Amino acid sequence: MKTSASVSRRGGTFWHRVKQQKVLILMTIPFLVHVFIFRYVPIWGWLMAFQEYWPGKGILQQTWVGLENFKLLFDDPVFYQVLRNTLAMSIIKLAMGTISSIALALMLNEVRRMWFKKTVQTISYLPHFISWVVAANLVRDALSTDGGIINKVLMDLRIIKEPIMFLGIPGLFWWIIGISHVWKEVGWGAIIYLAAIASIDPTLYESAMIDGAGRLKQMWYITLPSIRPTISVLLIMNMGWVLSAGFEQQYLLQNGRVIDYARVFTIYELDYGIKMMRYSFATAVGIFRSVVSLILVFSANQLAKRWGQERLV
Incomplete structure (x- = not known):
């Protein structure tokens, strides 16, 4: 007592x-x-x-x-198409973004020339500060069939014989979204992992070098296990954004050919809710996203707890 x-x-x-x-x-x-x-x-x-x-x-x-608006939502076939697109793009962005950010952080951590390290880091995170209005136009120009650098390189290497309309192929749209997201955010994401790596005790590396471990083994057995708590917490937090795959990126890169693969929940709310003055329907979509996102965060947190990983609470 x-x-x-x-x-x-x-x-x-x-x-x-x-x-x-x-x-x-x-x-x-x-x-x-x-x-x-x-x-x-x-x-x-x-x-x-x-x-x-x-x-x-x-x-x-x-x-x-x-609950009439929710009934309309679940009876709408477009809703399931939007759910598929949102989940697919979110998972691709989450997986590619996490892996690329960790890989960049690991590589930058191994660079010994400070001027080169700072230069690469600065160049890699500068796209984060570019608006998607500008970034989407850069992506469009790079993938253009009329002088686009991607088509030009592929043709010069004789991989393709004629330009490909990348943004007109529905099956490629999700991957274009994922790759362009990595290009824009990889440097910014790597900053967090670099900070986590900087907090690792240097004596661990010294002991590993005495035991004959090379750089790759040091990364595998020391660096990655040491930043695992950071990776776990960021993944849990990112689960809350799985149903928010973005808006500007998809809205600016979409076109009539790929609209069935480009429409995500935020675009769905705009096109089928606000533009049609169905404000209640748009609110119902927003509630669905919020509730499911909350469930995903708590579920991921509980899984991390069960597996003995770092968690939010």
Whole structure:
């Protein structure tokens, strides 16, 4: 049984830590306010999913329809097409992005010339700061049949005889999305893994070198196991974005030939909800994405706990 003295001591310790870290706590207040206003307050709008919402009336004065919008959602054949596209592109982006970021971080960590390392790192993460409006045009130009660098190189190497319309082949669209995502985000993703690698105890590498381990074995037996907690936490967090495969990238690269493979949930909400003034239907789609994303995060966290890996809580 806890004594009053131990409870008092714990309370004193808590407030003592708060006093010590008051500057950090004050710094977090603007971010907490931002999250509350732009993430939690809009949840009030979820009521629209259970109404036949029409602008001009108060949200509590609308006609209530219960789960009718969700029934329409699950009866729509386009919904399952969108679910397939979103899952496929998200998994491709997650797998390719994670592997490429880890690989780049491992390679940069082995570079001994600091000027070269910084140059490669800077070049690799600069595309992250480019808007997808610009990046999508660069991708289009690179894949163009009229002077595109990809077609030009393939033809010069005699791999193909005539230009290929890459963005007109439905089966390639998911992979174009994945590869262009890697090009844009690989450098930025590698920064986190480089930070994790920098925290590894150097004596581990020294011991491995004494035992005759080369660089590849050091990476396999020391570096990768040491950054496994970081990889685990990032994968769990990224599970929350599986049903949010993006918007700008797909919207700007899509065309009539590949629309059945390009439409993701955010585009679906725009085309079949907001543009058609079906605001309640669009809200129902958003709720579906949010609920499933929450379930995926908690499920991934529980799996990590069961497998003895690092987890969020």
